[in-house]
Amino acid sequence: MTDQLFQFLISGITVGSVYALVGLGFTIIYNASDVVNFAQGEFVMIGAMSAIFLYRAGVPYPFALAAAVLITMAVGMLLEKLAIEPAKNASVVTTIIITIGASIFLRGAALLIWGKDIYGLPPFTKDVPISIGNATLLPQNLYVMGGTALAVLAVRYFFDKTITGKAILACSCNRKAASLVGINVNRMLLIAYGISALLGAIAGILVTPITYTSYDSGVMLGLKGFCAAILGGMGSSMGAVAGGLLLGVIESLGAGIISSGYKDAIAFVVILAVLFIRPSGLLGSADAERV
Amino acid sequence: MKRLAGFYILAAVLIATGLIFPDSYYVTVVGVTICTNAVLAVSLNLLMGYAGQISLGHAAFFGLGAYASAVLTTKYGINPWLAMLAGVGISGTLAFILARPILKLKGHYLAMATLGMGIIIHIFFVQADWITGGPDGLSGIPEITIAGLAINNDIRWYWVFGGLMLFTTWISLNIVDSRPGRALAAVHGSEVAAQMTGVDTASVKAQIFVVSAVIASVAGSLFAHQQAFVSPESFSFFFSIELVTMVVLGGLASTFGAIFGAVLLSILPEFLLVFEDFEVLIYGAILMIIMIFLPEGLFVSGSRIVTGWLKKREMSTQ
């Protein structure tokens, strides 16, 4: 049983790492602009799909991956410039619909450019299973976990230590005050969207060798990432990471111990229970009511 | 009289189209879809527009009604009207139980909770195949009779759904204008302020949640009989999101806005068909463009622009 549990945990953390990265992307954009970006899952898909097609076109693997990340960042920044910035004064629900529209649009574009087929990426190193006791994992599982950890640390460093990072946080606290002290708010928003897209692309690239991808695979990941961000507490970046990992582990344990058919339902029951007890998520701060 | 002017016109348009084009595909098929969506959008708008409570799980109540009718009539041979009542009972009770804890949540957390509720119910439809028929759904749902008249062709269904839409619109307009309705508006504006003036916001919100769930459930029951078939993906979270889109696209807190949004999003795919592979792309682009340039919704922003323009003209002619 303990061996089984260990295997469930490996599976849960691998899947959860992706949720964590997507959730972190949600949080960064939410913090910078108060927008819940429902096109976040599309970044994962675009990252993966562009890497696949560059690689298939003969670009050396590492370059294909790097270029795919850059392409996704450009898409993220374009999204901010063309769809979010012009709608600056829109209400929260309106921006939600805009990002939903954007996600449909990006999916439609992916469909036209890359078609409907399912694709995979080769693993970063040879696919020889590693055994730990009775549990097994692939090197790629380790890349997913390690890559996620690195990305999360880099994001923390960026927001805690660099001037730009702090400036973005300042925008999220008070946009007017930030612009008064000379911060270029629009540029900061652009950077925030770029970072968020970057995280999505990294998630896509890390996980596609295991999970495959197609033009419509961003939807589910976006949804799960949103769950991660909410579970952790909207606005808390470490909360999103914790929420993502937790969600992955709950799904895996739910499937392993209770019922695989109802595993997603189990995960949502847990989320609902958490929200009923802590209405602002695990690490979220209860914000004051606007009167 | 003036308060209900829009309602009378809506009724007139509905009846006229039904009488003039009883055979048109756009009336009997698209028209029925429009009316169904309009009922759902108007009921959701009560919750979102007036009570200010976002819900990403409205399709679940629609589905509960549909499945209650489908299961009870096909598996147990129960009278369709009793089955519909059972659906109302199930949806209403569930909404009542969930209302307090769920509506205590704010903003995105509320969105998440309603989304979760919707998905859990959807998973039940898919997985509990011994009762719901699983992803293949249930077919052979019998037709209903209203006052001895069998609803067995498309135009009759058009009248049924048209009637339900008018009824829902009428209820919505009256709720908005009633005492609890004004309390609702207060809730949307500022909850604390509303509480200060002695409005029990929690109970008003809960009541509206139940009302909107019940309306969706009735629509679901009729939908099941009209389609003679139900399957889970008609009630997925994608449909919940589509409903929210209808409400916001038309204009929050406007009953006619919700109807307008429902009409637009039901007709749009029919027209986009000719674009084939470009359909998805164009659909997304249209959503974005409308919301960027008319952030308060087509109907609300649109009518504001029209009135502004008319006023200007009046001024210049005087």
Place this chain on the structure above:
Amino acid sequence: MYKSVRMIMAFAAALLLCSTYTASAGDTLKIGSFLAVTGPASFLGDPELKTLQMYIDDINSKGGIDGTKIDFIHYDTKAKAKDAKNFVNRLIKKDRVDVIIGGSTSGNTIAVMDLVEKAHVPLISLAGSVKIIEPVKKWIFKTPHTDRMAAAKIFEDIKARGFNKVALITGNGGFDKSGRAQCLALAPKYGLVIVADEKYGNSDTDMTTQITKIRSTDAEVIVNFGFGKAPAIVTKNIRQLGVKLPLYQSHGVASKKFIELAGEAAEGVRLPAAGLIVADKLPDTDPQKRVLLAYKNAYEAKYGPVSTFGGHAYDALFITVNAVRSAGSTDRAKIRDEIEKTKGFVGTGGIFNMSPSDHLGLGLDSFHMVEIKNGDWVLVN
């Protein structure tokens, strides 16, 4: 209030505009189709649509069916039942078609069956479920093998290899669920015991948890019913966990894409499949060989790798064409009667012999058990 009045009037005007009547043509055969060309089942609908378009163009360029040209109208359901229903309504009421081919998925087909029965339009489905033809419905036919046949073929092979204990793992789609139901129902007949019954969501990205559970049972073989990327993930996860049990997939993965995705992990996987994927390996005496190669070459010359799903559309189209030819008219009832009389039609799925009690007309022998070896299909004898 008059602002809302204006908007409503505009809507009414719009409705008037779209109600312009479309006249139905005289001397053509109108074939309508509703297929899942995009969405989760696009790998079914896409080759199906391409096949229909290719052969209809071909028939028309050669002067039609004895002079009757084919007018082809197509809608994409994205595998949504509600859309399927609306589009079939549109095909019947607006386009007034003579024959309907589709839908790609069982859910889409089942959703429209009552409607089609009432409208008296012959429909040939391209979906797998046995529910489509059992009990027999007067106007409804289908060309793909049923999920029951697939389960039976797999169980036959399992029995022949001397195994008794089966672990089942299936997705949450219609194809998966109905395949699972057929497996559970048929197992006792073959003396097999289902020792595990695991499930996953079709958009899930990792199934190691379910397979870990299977590993802890005394299962001797694993059977996976599903399509899309999930079966490929299942296959990889099984090998990753070092589970050595023989793995059976369903006919849902009978395309080269599956081998490409699962890579080395696919080696040794067995599945029941129609003759198309092993066309060049069939003996020359096989009556299907000529038809299969002709279809395969024609399709691959135009669109790239062929899949058995497109073959179902080929069969449906030519059963229709033959029926129209022998009916000598485009009358719906006459076409229906002739479809039901289809005898000895050599299609890609097998040799069809329909009857009033069998609206598919394929036997279990039309399935071949194949194994994946060195990245290619090999016939199992």
